[in-house]
Amino acid sequence: AQSVTQLGSHVSVSEGALVLLRCNYSSSVPPYLFWYVQYPNQGLQLLLKYTTGATLVKGINGFEAEFKKSETSFHLTKPSAHMSDAAEYFCAVSDRNNNNDMRFGAGTRLTVKP
Amino acid sequence: NAGVTQTPKFRILKIGQSMTLQCAQDMNHNYMYWYRQDPGMGLKLIYYSVGAGITDKGEVPNGYNVSRSTTEDFPLRLELAAPSQTSVYFCASSYSGRTGSTDTQYFGPGTRLTVL
Numbered sequence: 001a002q003s004v005t006q007l008g009s010h011v012s013v014s015e016g017a018l019v020l021l022r023c024n025y026s027s028s029v030p031p032y033l034f035w036y037v038q039y040p041n042q043g044l045q046l047l048l049k050y051t052t053g054a055t056l057v058k059g060i061n062g063f064e065a066e067f068k069k070s071e072t073s074f075h076l077t078k079p080s081a082h083m084s085d086a087a088e089y090f091c092a093v094s095d096r097n098n099n100n101d102m103r104f105g106a107g108t109r110l111t112v113k114p
Numbered sequence: 115n116a117g118v119t120q121t122p123k124f125r126i127l128k129i130g131q132s133m134t135l136q137c138a139q140d141m142n143h144n145y146m147y148w149y150r151q152d153p154g155m156g157l158k159l160i161y162y163s164v165g166a167g168i169t170d171k172g173e174v175p176n177g178y179n180v181s182r183s184t185t186e187d188f189p190l191r192l193e194l195a196a197p198s199q200t201s202v203y204f205c206a207s208s209y210s211g212r213t214g215s216t217d218t219q220y221f222g223p224g225t226r227l228t229v230l
Contacts, residue, residue, distance in 0.1 A: 004156070009154065036221075041223070041224075042223055042224075043118070043204055043206075043221030043222050043223045043224055044157070044204065044206075044221040045221070046218050046219070049218070090156055090157070092156070092157075101159065101172070101173075102159065102219070103156075103173075104156030104157040104158070105156050106154060106155050106156050107154075107155075107156055
């Protein structure tokens with residue numbers, strides 16, 4: 001079965017600094033990859049997803065991620081952090097042959113310092 | 115549209131009690147899912163449904179039951195609550211989860227359950 005590893009349970013950046021949240025996946029078949037954001041006491045909201053085609057995927061709120069097959073990675077970036085970006089971020093992978101079986105990483109909590 | 119709604123928001127159960135977590139969606143989605151989220155962990159799939167009358171087990175189904183009598187509703191039943199079921203439960207739905215689909219899953223706000 002596929003799996004996801006998120007490197008770093010907590011990341012802290014200053015407002016205006018680059019945000020980089022790391023995600024590596026394991027899958028025996030070409031995967032679908034997702035990044036979700038969770039604000040306190042709320043459900044998950046999709047930031048972006050990779051299915052096929054262009055490996056650089058742009059999402060909402062200025063985030064983007066690049067699918068790198070050779071590195072089995074799907075890192076999330078944003079050029080300039082905003083205070084409102086403080087949240088928990090989850091990377092997830094699903095199997096193209098069984099799209100209902102989505103596996104989530106443990107999450108990375110992003111803190112943005114003024 | 116209200117999207118995906120869940121009730122209750124919070125609940126405390128005693129060991130051995132039973133309860134049903136409610137989930138409803140008004141987006142006419144065929145696929146619905148139940149996840150649990152434990153501290154420091156990602157979400158794990160409990161059960162899912164591909165349409166009314168059809169359900170299937172996910173990664174962690176033990177101790178739970180589901181039913182899907184309508185497209186809109188997908189309740190999760192805990193029969194004999196145990197402390198290991200203390201968690202936050204999320205319901206989600208998508209238009210389609212069929213093979214090759216890329217439809218987004220939409221999540222409800224969650225139910226925080228404590229079993230003492």
